[in-house]
Amino acid sequence: MKRNILLLCFVIISLSLFVGCSQEVLSMDENIDMGDWTYAIDNSLDSKGVKGLDSNYVPLLDYIVISLKISNIGKKNIEIDRSQFELIDGNGNEYIPTESKESTKININPKLNTSIKLSFKVPKDIEPEIKISYGKSNKQLLIGEW
Numbered sequence: 001m002k003r004n005i006l007l008l009c010f011v012i013i014s015l016s017l018f019v020g021c022s023q024e025v026l027s028m029d030e031n032i033d034m035g036d037w038t039y040a041i042d043n044s045l046d047s048k049g050v051k052g053l054d055s056n057y058v059p060l061l062d063y064i065v066i067s068l069k070i071s072n073i074g075k076k077n078i079e080i081d082r083s084q085f086e087l088i089d090g091n092g093n094e095y096i097p098t099e100s101k102e103s104t105k106i107n108i109n110p111k112l113n114t115s116i117k118l119s120f121k122v123p124k125d126i127e128p129e130i131k132i133s134y135g136k137s138n139k140q141l142l143i144g145e146w
Contacts, residue, residue, distance in 0.1 A: 024139045025131060032139050036074030037108070039134065041143060042067040042115045063098070064120045066132060066143060070106065071113035080106040084135040087120040090127030095120045 031038040064087060072078050082104050087095040097118045108114055118132075131140040 025142050026139065030141070031071075032134070032137075032141050034134065034137065034139075036076070037070060037072050037078050037080065039068050039070045039141075041141070042069035062122055062124050064122055064126075064130070066118050066120070067115060068118065068132075069113055069115050070108060072108040072110055075110050077107055077109050080108065082106060082116065082118065085118055086133050087118075087122065088131045088133060088140065089122070090129040093127070095122055 026032060029041070031040040066087070068085075070080055082097055082100070082102070085097055087097075089095070098121050100119070102116075106114060106116065129142065130144055131142050133140045
C-alpha cells in the first residue's frame, strides 16, 4: 500500500512538472542559450515594425522584420534552420518566417557568429507583446510591441 502511494505521488508530481512546463521569457537585450549556440537581437541591423528595435518606428503594413545575431559557442560546425524560428504574438498565435532568397539552412563554424534577418507576415491587428523562439525550445525572447 505504501509503495503504491509513493508511486502515485511520483506520477502526479511528474505529470504536474510536464503539464506545467512554462515558457522562459527573456528580455530583448539578453542571449537565448541553445547549448552549442546562442541567438539575440542584432542591434547593428535594422529591424522594422517593432517598437524599441527601430528608431524610426513605422509599421510595415503586415510584415515584421527581425534581425538576429547567431553565435556558435561550441566546438563543432552547427546548422541552423531559419524556418524553425517562430514569432509569437500576445494571444499565443505563432507565425513562421516568409520565404527568402537566402538558404533556409545556415552553417556556422565554431567560435564564429552571423547575422540574419527574418521577415514574418502578420495580420495588421496583431496583439502586442511579440516574442521569438526557435523550434521546440521553451525559451522565448521578448522583442517588443507592435
